Amino acid sequence: MSAYEELMAHERTTQAxxxxxxxxGWDQETMMPEGAAELRSEEMAALETVLHARRTNSRVGDWLAKAQAPDETGEAILRHLKRSYARNTKLPEKLATDIARQTSAGQGIWAKARANDDFAAFAPTLTRMIDLKRQEAACLAEGGDLYDALLDDYEPGMKGAELQTLFNNMRPRLVDLRARVLAAEAPLPLDHSFDEAGQMALSSKLAQVFGYDLTRGRIDKAVHPFSSGSGTDVRITTRTSERDPFNCFYSTIHEVGHACYEQGIRADYALTPLGAGVSMGVHESQSRIYENQFGRSRAFTGWLYGQMRDQFGNFGVPDEDAFYAIVNRVGSGYIRTEADEVHYNLHVMLRFDLERQLISGELEVADLEDAWNARFEADFGVAVDKPSNGVLQDVHWSFGLFGYFPTYSLGNVYAGCLYQSLREAVPALDSDLSRGDTTAATGWLRENLQQFGGLREPRATITHACGFEPSEKPLLDYLDAKFSGLYGL
Structure with missing residues (x-):
């Protein structure tokens, strides 16, 4: 076997x-009995020990030095493996194992603290996690910016300063649009009860309408919806709320966007570094365009209105136009995952600023809840009433996912660019969506983006699909046009 072939055989087992x-991890979030948490943390630590040893094995370095790529795909694989090897060999095995153990234990502690609205119960766990992530960042940064070192794990090549500039460019137009919309009359929210069985039935139908292959996936419930896996086993979760079925339906559509990206990658990339989404920003572009530009459009909500009437009967909304307005109702809510498109990025910017301060040491965990509450009231004009609506609402920090949050807004920016190009390429988009037919839209994304997995770098992936360099302008223009029309601005 050549060095390249030996490397690929080793990597295939590592990927498996x-x-x-x-x-x-999926089982821990969905089906694991509560009493198994301590054992599971040890199991996850053991797996990480094995994985870290494989990823840092000196033979990998030898193979990488000798390997000759047979083609463009091979060159991309070697690029990923060289980056991964360089990154992993900077981390001591004990630190990698400690992070895995803390990550597994932290999720359960966060879930209990959130249920009890008790930030103090979670604070020691978060403090320990931040200490570990600072150690990790110091190993990776080698004297550079700590936050950038963590961000690179989710959006390779991106820098915190570049994101800050992007967010600074976005904020004025978002804040102005928010002010104009909130000054207009808002539609009344839904006022009806929707049974859980009906929500899950329609959720399953929506998943399939958007192209999710249930022979290679499944839908379960979790506290915080997520997608997991790649290739032939891609699973999603959603959640239900008796008074808010949109929480279920749009969480499902969002996670289906992630899942369809993974299911749409070329089969011959499986168990290689190309067999998964190239970055979280690109991943979010898929979930956000499915959820918002498609799922919350006037065309698709007209179809969804009929489906909801079939499932739940008369639920107090007179027609499709009123339903469209309710789906896109703008308000200063507490919860990021339930936020309207106008407010969503402001939620992300809050988290981005706070987590950068936590990693740099400018903000300590003891002061985090107060800092969150003050920033939220300043940005949204509403005082946080309880930790589960504030600092405890997201699972990410319990998992050590520092650097992840900004990719949500980056995904929105990418989605805005993709939508602009897709509308030109699929002129019958609105007609299709009004019939609940997403085939052309999702097919365009699969053809131009999803199938390539990690073949190109993140920004190049978007540029290839769109035909132009990404910027925030298409997203902001889309939001202005949509909500100006909805609110008569």
Missing amino acids: LGSVAGRT
């Missing part, structure tokens, strides 16, 4: 073991 670790 990583899939096992991912499935174990």
Whole structure:
């Protein structure tokens, strides 16, 4: 075997073991009995020990030095493996194992603290996690910016300063649009009860309408919806609320966007570094365009209105136009995952600023809740009433996912660019969506973006699909046009 072939055989097994670790994490979120948390943290730590040893094995370095790529795909694989090897060899095995153990234990502690609205119960766990992530960042940064070192794990090549500039460019137009919309008359929210069984039935239908292959996936419930896996086993979760079915339906559509990206990657990329989404920003572009530009459009909500009447009967909304307005109702809510398109990025900017301060040491965990509450009231004009509506609402920090949050807004920016190009390429888009037919839209994304997985770098992936360099302008123009029309601005 050549060095390249030996490297690929080694990587295939490493990727398979990583899939096992991912499935174990999925089980922890959905089906694991509460009493198994301590054992599970040890299992996850053990898996990470094995994975870290494989990823840092000196033979990998030798193979990488000798390997000759047979083609463009091979060159991309080697690019990923060289980056991964350089990154992993900077981390001591004990630190990697400690982070895995803390990550597994932290999720359960966060869930209990959130249920009890008790930030103090979570604070020691978060403090320990931040300490570990600072150690990790110091190893990776080698004297550079700590936050950038963590961000690179989710959006390779991106820098905190570049994101700050992007957000600074976005904020004025978002704040202005928010002010104009909130000054207009808002539609009344839904006032009806929707049974859980009906929500899950329609949720399953929506998933399939958007192209989710249930022979290679499944839908379960979780406290915080997520997508997990790749290739032939991609699973999603959603959640239900008796008074808010949109929480279920749009969480499902959002996670289906992630899942369809993974299911749409070329089969011959499986168990290679190209067999998964190239970055979280690109991943979010898929979930956000499915959820918002498609799922919350006037065309698709007209179809969804009929489906909801079939499932739940008369639920107090007189027609499709009123339903469209309710789906896109703008308000200063507490919860990021339930936020309208106008407010959503402001939620992300809050988290981005706070987590950068936590990693740099400018903000300590003891002061985090007060800092969150003050910033939220300043940005949204509403005082946080309880931790589960504030600092405890997101699972990410319990998992150590520092650097993840800004990719949500980056995904929105990318989605805005993709939507502009897609509308030109699929002129019958609105007609299709009004019939609940997403085939052309999702097919365009699969053809131009999803199938390529990690073949190109993140920004190049978007540029290839759109035909132009991404910027925030298409997103902001889309939001202005949509909400000006909805609110008569």
